[in-house]
Amino acid sequence: MFLHGTSRLNAAGHLEIGGCDVTELKAEYGTPLYIMDEALIRRRCREYMDAFAATGLGFQVAYASKAFSVMAMCRLVDQEGLSLDVVSDGELYTALKAGFPPERIHFHGNNKTPEEIEMALDAEIGCFVVDNFTELALLEAIAAERGANVRILLRVTPGVEAHAHHAYAATGQTDSKFGFDIGNGSALEAVRAAEAAAHLDLLGVHSHIGSQIFETEGFQLAVERVAAFARKAKEELGASFRVVNLGGGFGIRYVEGDTPLEVSEYVAAIAGAVKTHFAGIDAALPEIWVEPGRSIVGDAGTTLYTVGTSKDIPGVRKYIAVDGGMTDNPRPALYESKYEAILANRAAEPAAETVSIAGKCCESGDMLIWDVELPEPKSGDLLAVACTGAYNYSMASNYNRIRRPAVVFVENGRSDLVVRRETRDDIVAGDVIPRRLAAQQPAAKA
Structure with missing residues (x-):
């Protein structure tokens, strides 16, 4: 992955942005996380x-x-x-x-x-x-x-x-x-x-x-x-x-x-x-x-994900799923947009295989990157996708009632929360149950 702005690999082999180790940002703010340089x-x-x-x-x-x-x-x-x-x-x-x-x-x-x-x-x-x-x-x-x-x-x-x-x-x-x-x-x-x-x-x-x-x-x-x-x-x-x-x-x-x-x-x-x-x-x-x-x-933004499950189809493709997807970055689905990525916690390791990055939404089209070379990803690894500063947070949604990520600004070793992560209460905050549905109704007999 091409490193933009203040991004670099530190002595621990981790991705660092604005003087902040992204593994520490994950520990403090969770993932998915928009990181703005x-x-x-x-x-x-x-x-x-x-x-x-x-x-x-x-x-x-x-x-x-x-x-x-x-x-x-x-x-x-x-x-x-x-x-x-x-x-x-x-x-x-x-x-x-x-x-x-x-x-x-x-x-x-x-x-x-x-x-x-x-x-x-x-x-x-x-x-x-x-x-x-x-x-x-x-x-x-x-x-x-x-x-x-x-x-x-x-x-x-x-x-x-x-x-x-x-x-x-x-x-x-x-x-x-x-x-x-x-x-x-x-x-x-x-x-x-x-x-x-x-x-x-x-x-x-x-x-x-x-x-x-x-x-x-x-x-x-x-x-x-x-x-x-x-x-x-x-x-x-x-x-x-x-x-x-x-x-x-x-x-x-x-x-x-x-x-x-x-x-x-x-x-x-x-x-x-x-x-x-x-x-x-x-x-x-x-x-x-x-x-x-x-x-x-655009190039000042990086989205940080945690790797979850994988699916290897021999001779076809290996899918790696992360804890975000088209809800925080719909651009690949909308525009066939291309991105680069690295394993942020193992950034100094050489690439070992070609994988495709899938999101967690219930959609076959929820793919972030097709065919990216990475060290063999493991559950719990951190995946950093570059150049997500424009039209990612802006176009984010609650599809599947997934909560939108937090946003942090980083500079000179300091991180500041500028948008808090949505809560489950935020997801239902606008919902209204009509009075006619408010009372518990007995289940209809078959």
Whole structure:
């Protein structure tokens, strides 16, 4: 397994992250356990901030909280000077409870409810990213009732199909549930409507072309098409885009063969394209906003499991089961995502066999890794799966009424609990037994 950030093998032959031996983390917090490398998260944040500062352009880096949203993460992001993207009232509530400055919050989503819009307006967030005409009219109506002025971006689809690792991760093409299409004219009509709205302040446009992208060409093409659109909006409607948000999608290394670029390479390519294609449209170049999520937290996360049972099918496959699975990491089942792993308590030992890692859910598709080389796993061993910081905790479920894991931040030999492990009482906390079922009923006779 490739070691990311502060991960290393210590003198005992154990995996160590943030100066913490994972066998000791298991003893204190149990498994499954999400372990987040705080130093690596901060380093990634600073890479983005430093890279954009070097371009000389105005900018905002907004952490896409859908990747991993907990109050401690919101605090960390605030400390590093980033803005924050949210896509639901739950993510917004998390940010506000954490004390995140609302003026640096951007609200995304293709189906914001009136209640969510009201909540965001009450909080006086910085910006709405408007996704469709229904939302545009609803936001104007609610703002008018309040006598408020609301800053917005319009999400547009530039017709760019990024080289995403899975079809579900591509979002910039014409056939997408997101945004106003540039090619069919709806984006220009949205600009016209936004400019005519008395209570909406159109800052500019937003474009997101996909996820887990390993090259710059898609971003550069998106900038070119958005710039052509900006020029048309200026010429036909007199509209000026002060902000161009180019989304996220910057890739990370999950397994051997993944080839992400350095943050500075992505940023330099985007900034260069903006300087080239937006020159002369307005007196000043627009601010660049981006929304990294996975590339900030993805490789900073490791999930620790305890090995349980095994099943050896001679000549076919050997299955090793762990105490988690698709409830804490649904991405292999959803996207055929690939991961690397080691036996964290025997990390210095050479590989002895090829096994497949199965979860404990009652589903044949509950597989975390197919065919990984490990020392012969034994019941009680600790399995560490790398690069689980993004979209693992966020997408975790209680399928089979399995409790969601705890989350810890580790740094400089210290571990801090940031999400406690769910209890059995948490599992039934929302259940309600109707009065008609409350009394014990005699069993029906056969």
